[in-house]
Amino acid sequence: MVKNSASSKKFKLFLIFEAPTLFIFATVVGVPFLYGIYLSMTDWNGVASSYSMVGLKNYITLLGDGNFWSSFFMTLKYVLISVILVNAIGFLLAVLVTSGIKGQKIMRSGFFTSNLIGGIVLGFVWSFIFQRALVYIGQSMNLPIFSESWLASTDKAFWSLVIVTVWQLSGYMMIIYIAGLMSIPQDVIEAAAIDGCNSVKRTLHVVLPLMVSSFIICIFLTLQRCFMVYDITLSLTKGGPYNSTVLIAMHVYQKAFLSHQYGVGQAEAFFLFLMVALISGLQVYFSKKLEVES
Numbered sequence: 281m282v283k284n285s286a287s288s289k290k291f292k293l294f295l296i297f298e299a300p301t302l303f304i305f306a307t308v309v310g311v312p313f314l315y316g317i318y319l320s321m322t323d324w325n326g327v328a329s330s331y332s333m334v335g336l337k338n339y340i341t342l343l344g345d346g347n348f349w350s351s352f353f354m355t356l357k358y359v360l361i362s363v364i365l366v367n368a369i370g371f372l373l374a375v376l377v378t379s380g381i382k383g384q385k386i387m388r389s390g391f392f393t394s395n396l397i398g399g400i401v402l403g404f405v406w407s408f409i410f411q412r413a414l415v416y417i418g419q420s421m422n423l424p425i426f427s428e429s430w431l432a433s434t435d436k437a438f439w440s441l442v443i444v445t446v447w448q449l450s451g452y453m454m455i456i457y458i459a460g461l462m463s464i465p466q467d468v469i470e471a472a473a474i475d476g477c478n479s480v481k482r483t484l485h486v487v488l489p490l491m492v493s494s495f496i497i498c499i500f501l502t503l504q505r506c507f508m509v510y511d512i513t514l515s516l517t518k519g520g521p522y523n524s525t526v527l528i529a530m531h532v533y534q535k536a537f538l539s540h541q542y543g544v545g546q547a548e549a550f551f552l553f554l555m556v557a558l559i560s561g562l563q564v565y566f567s568k569k570l571e572v573e574s
Contacts, residue, residue: 319542339551370453392451392452394451403515406443406444437521
């Protein structure tokens with residue numbers, strides 16, 4: 281009887297605290313996800329009231345779509361560069377604002393503020409900077425690199441996306457790295473100093489190994505955000521010039537809603553999900569092996 285009473289009490293607590301969350305998750309995420317997989321096997325155009333099953337035809341179409349793969353590999357390039365720069369700059373900022381310099385708390389707030397601006401607004405602000413402010417400076421000071429808008433160049437528009445992404449995300453990752461740096465026991469640092477390690481050696485052989493968990497979190501978050509970026513691309517470049525900055529999320533949107541090939545778009549979205557899950561999973565798996573305990 282006691283066991284049954286305890287089990288009944290746990291079940292009631294589950295219903296009160298966990299069941300609503302699981303229901304909302306299933307309703308908002310789980311069911312739409314499964315329904316999306318189902319639609320990826322249909323020929324629905326996103327508007328018609330009826331459609332038919334086509335099996336794996338949409339996935340075969342995906343494999344032969346040159347524009348999809350062009351966007352996918354461009355996104356891989358964008359993700360690789362952005363992840364490296366965001367985490368490198370975020371870590372350096374964290375080191376700077378935990379070094380004891382004057383005004384470091386104000387600097388933390390300032391560096392983090394960029395993450396609070398929405399992607400659409402951020403894109404419009406930087407669009408003005410690239411098209412007006414930098415062009416004015418370049419023409420006034422005779423700087424060829426800024427004499428023309430970066431957003432009008434097929435080469436520089438890509439780097440404009442990278443710059444805006446790094447500017448937005450570095451401050452957020454900095455906060456996580458600050459937490460990691462402050463969790464390192466000071467006695468470990470002091471012991472390394474007593475053993476004759478200079479600041480560079482302490483960073484390489486003591487600080488960085490103890491920061492692996494922070495790197496895992498930051499790289500995972502950066503990967504996810506960069507793969508799914510859409511708002512910045514939409515407001516900053518709109519995929520131009522000449523579709524040179526159509527990243528994979530924008531390509532999927534265009535395929536599903538502008539080209540009215542919703543089934544193919546859903547297939548591409550599911551394929552993108554699998555790629556992001558695979559890459560993120562491998563990143564976490566191999567990074568976990570590098571973790572050490574203080």
